[in-house]
Amino acid sequence: MRDILPDIEKWRTRGEKIAIATVVSMQGSAPRQPGAKLAVSEKGELAGSVSGGCVEPAVVQTALEVIKHGRPQMLEFGISEAENIEKIGLACGGTIHVFVERLDW
Amino acid sequence: MSGLYEELRTALNQEQAIAIATLLRGTDHVGAKLLIYPDAVTHGTLGDPELDQRVSSDAEQAIWSGKAAIHSYTLENTAMAQEQIDVFIEGFPPPPELIIVGAGHIAIPLTTFARALNYRVVIIDARSAFATPERFPHANELIVAWPDEVLQQRTLYPSTSVAVLTHDPKFDEPTLKVILTRRVGYVGAIGSRKTSAERAERLLQQGLTEEQIKCIHGPIGLDIGARTPEEIALSIMAEIVAQRHGKI
Numbered sequence: 001m002r003d004i005l006p007d008i009e010k011w012r013t014r015g016e017k018i019a020i021a022t023v024v025s026m027q028g029s030a031p032r033q034p035g036a037k038l039a040v041s042e043k044g045e046l047a048g049s050v051s052g053g054c055v056e057p058a059v060v061q062t063a064l065e066v067i068k069h070g071r072p073q074m075l076e077f078g079i080s081e082a083e084n085i086e087k088i089g090l091a092c093g094g095t096i097h098v099f100v101e102r103l104d105w
Numbered sequence: 106m107s108g109l110y111e112e113l114r115t116a117l118n119q120e121q122a123i124a125i126a127t128l129l130r131g132t133d134h135v136g137a138k139l140l141i142y143p144d145a146v147t148h149g150t151l152g153d154p155e156l157d158q159r160v161s162s163d164a165e166q167a168i169w170s171g172k173a174a175i176h177s178y179t180l181e182n183t184a185m186a187q188e189q190i191d192v193f194i195e196g197f198p199p200p201p202e203l204i205i206v207g208a209g210h211i212a213i214p215l216t217t218f219a220r221a222l223n224y225r226v227v228i229i230d231a232r233s234a235f236a237t238p239e240r241f242p243h244a245n246e247l248i249v250a251w252p253d254e255v256l257q258q259r260t261l262y263p264s265t266s267v268a269v270l271t272h273d274p275k276f277d278e279p280t281l282k283v284i285l286t287r288r289v290g291y292v293g294a295i296g297s298r299k300t301s302a303e304r305a306e307r308l309l310q311q312g313l314t315e316e317q318i319k320c321i322h323g324p325i326g327l328d329i330g331a332r333t334p335e336e337i338a339l340s341i342m343a344e345i346v347a348q349r350h351g352k353i
Contacts (some may be wrong), residue, residue: 001197002117009114024129024193025175035173035195072136074129099129099193105109105138105149 001047004039007047008103016042018103023050027078028094039103042067050098051077062100072101109138109149110291117197122262124164124196126151129175131190143168145264145305151192155180160192167196169247169263190271200225201264201290203345206252206280207271208235211295216244222342224266229255231276253279266291266345274304281308285317291348293325294347322348 004020011018023036031052038056039047040063050059055077062073078095109125116123126139134152141147141164150157156178163176173195205212208230215240218224220243227246230236233328236249248255250349252271261267267284269277269292277294281304284292296304301323308318326340347353 001113001195005114005117022195023192024173033173034175034193099127100289101136103110103128105107105136 001035001037004037004048007041007045008039011039011041011045017067018042018075019066019100020103021050021059021063021075021098021100024074024099025097026094027096030078030094030096032096038063040064040067050097055096055098059098059100066100066102070102070104072099074099107138107149109140112140112148115226116140120199122168122197122199124168124194126160126195127193128165129153129191129193131178131188141165141168156190156192160194164194164196167194169196169198170234171198181347198264199262201266201349202227202262204229204256204261204265204267206230206256206267206269207273207276207295208232208240208247209270209272210236210334211270211337211341212268213240214335215270215341216241218338218342219345222346230271249277252276253283256280261287261289263288263290264349265289266348267293268341268345269286269294270325271318272296276309278304278307278311282311282313285313285320291322291345292320293322295325296323298324316339325351 008018019040020036023032026034032050036050037048037061038050040060062075062089066073075098113125122143123290124141128134128137128151137149137151139149139151139157139160141161145161147161159178176192176194178190201224203224204227205215206229208228219226225245227245228241229237229248229252231251233249236247241247267289269280271277305318322344326337327343329340331337331340
């Protein structure tokens with residue numbers, strides 16, 4: 001959380017809306033632990049991370065939608081080796097849940 | 106905006122202990138927030154008083170462990186009855202503090218080691234010749250006063266470690282009497298096996314319980330055969346880390 005505060009402050013000063021994505025659970029191996037956060041500004045700027053980069057594109061897309069409609073979303077990533085090629089997932093084989101919410105609290 | 110984000114940001118910037126709970130599943134309040142401070146002070150709500158109360162008692166542990174995890178609840182006799190409710194609780198402990206009582210030689214390398222391990226270091230000694238900024242430029246706080254009086258007033262956390270190093274019963278014993286009635290992570294006191302045993306006997310006579318006295322690590326430090334002040338400081342720091350990770 002601490003790592004994304006300076007960027008959030010910058011965006012808030014500019015009057016932008018913000019979404020925060022948080023890793024809330026992790027099974028198997030995953031690059032970032034529960035609590036890891038990615039903040040996304042209305043203009044699509046990023047701070048922090050929820051993985052090593054493998055799931056960020058999908059999270060950013062959801063974050064931009066959540067900024068518009070305000071309803072929190074739960075995303076799940078992590079798929080078998082066979083599926084890994086065509087879908088967005090974690091290369092390391094773990095499963096993570098990412099909660100995406102608008103910063104309106 | 107409910108102001109909870111501002112409050113969380115302020116607490117984090119000031120390095121205060123805090124936890125935040127977010128409702129993930131179970132009601133139409135998904136995304137609701139509760140901030141939890143030590144001693145179960147809360148702001149905000151997850152939408153149900155019973156849930157807030159149960160979450161705040163689980164959050165109390167997270168505040169000090171720094172853990173982030175989903176906790177599941179079922180509630181009775183409320184609108185949310187029978188549903189499984191998932192709450193994500195994240196704890197943000199303040200940086201651990203090491204309070205060194207006694208600004209002698211060992212305290213200097215001990216401050217160095219503790220700072221390298223991201224501890225906030227506080228030196229307390231009534232003897233102004235020892236507790237000088239020249240000797241302790243690397244300490245976060247340097248207090249020249251009677252240690253027991255300072256500690257009586259001070260907020261101590263379960264993550265706080267206290268090393269009592271004055272070698273002088275008139276400072277050490279009143280300090281230990283204050284510390285042992287509070288909830289801290291580590292207490293160590295310098296002195297040989299014989300000194301430690303004699304001190305324990307005197308503290309017992311002064312009204313402390315055997316259980317409280319058993320919490321004192323003394324002779325202080327892991328047994329690594331330390332001889333020099335630097336080696337003793339290393340053994341003390343190693344013992345503090347071992348205690349923190351539940352190894353002793």
